[in-house]
Amino acid sequence: MTRFLVALVSVLIGAGVVAGVAVFASTTSGEPPLLVATPTGMVDTPDGPMNSASLELAVYPNNSDQIAGPMEGVNALYASQGWPFYWPSTTLQVPANSLITMTITQYDSGGRVFNPYWAKVHGTADGTMTVNGKTVSEWDVDKVGHTFTVHQYPESGQPYFFLSVPLPANGGNAVGNANPYVTDPKVVTFTFRTGAAGTYVWNCEFPCGDLYQEFGGPMQQRGWMSGTFEVV
Amino acid sequence: MADTMIPSEEPEAPSNRPPAMHRLREWLQRRYVRHVLIITVVIGFLLLPLCWLLLAAMNQSGGPASSIMQDIQQTIFVFTLVSIPITSFVFAVLVYSLFGWKGKSGDTPPNNDNPAIRTNAVAVITWTATSSLLAGFLVVWGLVELADITANSYGSTSATGQPKTEDALVVNVTGQQWVWTFQYPQYDKVTSDVLYLPKDRPVLFNVTSLDVVHNFWAVELGIKIDANPGAITQTGVTPNKVGTFNVRCAELCGLHHAYMETKIEVMPDQTFNTFMRESGGGKTS
Numbered sequence: 044m045t046r047f048l049v050a051l052v053s054v055l056i057g058a059g060v061v062a063g064v065a066v067f068a069s070t071t072s073g074e075p076p077l078l079v080a081t082p083t084g085m086v087d088t089p090d091g092p093m094n095s096a097s098l099e100l101a102v103y104p105n106n107s108d109q110i111a112g113p114m115e116g117v118n119a120l121y122a123s124q125g126w127p128f129y130w131p132s133t134t135l136q137v138p139a140n141s142l143i144t145m146t147i148t149q150y151d152s153g154g155r156v157f158n159p160y161w162a163k164v165h166g167t168a169d170g171t172m173t174v175n176g177k178t179v180s181e182w183d184v185d186k187v188g189h190t191f192t193v194h195q196y197p198e199s200g201q202p203y204f205f206l207s208v209p210l211p212a213n214g215g216n217a218v219g220n221a222n223p224y225v226t227d228p229k230v231v232t233f234t235f236r237t238g239a240a241g242t243y244v245w246n247c248e249f250p251c252g253d254l255y256q257e258f259g260g261p262m263q264q265r266g267w268m269s270g271t272f273e274v275v
Numbered sequence: 276m277a278d279t280m281i282p283s284e285e286p287e288a289p290s291n292r293p294p295a296m297h298r299l300r301e302w303l304q305r306r307y308v309r310h311v312l313i314i315t316v317v318i319g320f321l322l323l324p325l326c327w328l329l330l331a332a333m334n335q336s337g338g339p340a341s342s343i344m345q346d347i348q349q350t351i352f353v354f355t356l357v358s359i360p361i362t363s364f365v366f367a368v369l370v371y372s373l374f375g376w377k378g379k380s381g382d383t384p385p386n387n388d389n390p391a392i393r394t395n396a397v398a399v400i401t402w403t404a405t406s407s408l409l410a411g412f413l414v415v416w417g418l419v420e421l422a423d424i425t426a427n428s429y430g431s432t433s434a435t436g437q438p439k440t441e442d443a444l445v446v447n448v449t450g451q452q453w454v455w456t457f458q459y460p461q462y463d464k465v466t467s468d469v470l471y472l473p474k475d476r477p478v479l480f481n482v483t484s485l486d487v488v489h490n491f492w493a494v495e496l497g498i499k500i501d502a503n504p505g506a507i508t509q510t511g512v513t514p515n516k517v518g519t520f521n522v523r524c525a526e527l528c529g530l531h532h533a534y535m536e537t538k539i540e541v542m543p544d545q546t547f548n549t550f551m552r553e554s555g556g557g558k559t560s
Contacts, residue, residue: 196536
């Protein structure tokens with residue numbers, strides 16, 4: 044009987060430790076709240092009528108009194124680091140088999156992107172995007188601020204999905220403490236189609252973090268320059 | 276139980292032993308030996324399907340798609356097959372030790388053991404010779420297969436880094452957190468996030484990284500090589516099967532390492548050339 048009780052207590056302690064680690068990991072993961080695309084009705088496409096939706100994001104160079112930045116879980120610890128971030132969320136959800144129009148307002152500066160592939164538009168409905176109303180299919184490799192790049196792992200069995208658009212860089216000369224963000228940001232708009240349901244990840248392919256090759260900090264922590272992209 | 280008890284206080288090898296074959300027959304007639312051998316055979320037959328299950332698991336995504344992967348799978352099959360008798364014997368001894376020699380509550384443990392096996396020349400020689408033969412077989416098989424795989428996978432001449440044949444397709448592979456891109460210098464530097472390859476045409480990969488160390492692993496093609504920042508590593512393969520396969524990163528490289536995968540599309544050579552032309556790669560060199 045004693046042996047049985049010792050074994051039972053040992054198993055319970057082990058299960059408790061595992062559960063504690065799971066709860067800790069869950070509460071400190073820093074995944075922002077879900078941002079769902081807004082339905083915008085049916086639109087006509089060459090393939091017939093299709094549902095449509097829109098999603099709006101912004102990219103800020105750092106948090107401020109105006110924009111708090113990611114504060115979920117462990118991300119609150121990084122609030123003073125001055126990291127760039129997507130806002131209001133990096134956990135995105137869009138409807139399946141729909142035409143999605145995304146608008147990303149880019150307030151950050153930038154520079155030369157390591158790989159010129161990321162200065163081009165990939166995966167949008169017509170291979171283009173608009174920057175402040177001007178239609179382009181690529182951007183100057185020396186003036187890229189960030190990218191919005193969605194990808195997946197093909198063995199997941201879900202439809203293959205790849206999307207990448209460069210977000211042009213801003214000059215930083217108008218930025219100050221009183222006005223922490225440029226007043227003439229780059230507004231990037233693009234449209235893409237979604238297929239069947241699936242879960243993907245996205246991240247910025249412009250090295251905008253810190254430490255080695257600027258791929259540290261916000262590039263390695265969900266909620267800043269990367270997140271999930273769910274098609275439902 | 277009784278045959279495990281030696282009623283002497285000092286375990287010693289007996290003198291005036293009978294001939295070796297007689298002792299072997301006598302040993303095989305012992306109950307615990309028969310039981311261990313029977314359990315070995317049973318476990319061996321239970322494990323035997325593992326050889327084919329391993330291959331089936333590896334080929335779930337459509338492989339093998341090259342002679343290199345076929346060689347690798349053959350090696351895995353043979354090594355698994357060879358290891359099954361040894362594994363079975365070890366588990367048989369373990370199982371019999373746990374259950375066959377289990378004492379009841381209140382039993383007095385035996386005072387002493389059987390004679391040490393180190394004094395049994397037949398057992399020592401048999402064990403050493405068998406282990407040496409098995410290890411030697413694995414070493415020779417491994418070296419021959421490794422030489423074969425290396426010859427097939429190193430798609431360039433080692434001195435110049437140039438493709439071995441004029442017909443070879445060159446693909447520049449770039450890994451960066453957390454996406455692969457593939458550039459085709461012979462097709463006007465067409466670049467893609469999917470690896471498109473022609474069937475039955477040698478391919479030379481120049482692999483590099485733009486940030487940390489990645490590892491370019493074309494799973495069903497059986498090739499795998501580090502992608503190092505500031506350096507180019509080379510490997511090669513000749514795909515021999517049309518289909519959709521997988522590229523993975525096999526070096527832990529950061530937040531989205533687990534998602535650093537993409538597709539390989541192997542297509543007939545003519546289809547590949549047409550596809551490249553349609554992708555803007557008309558200027559072959």
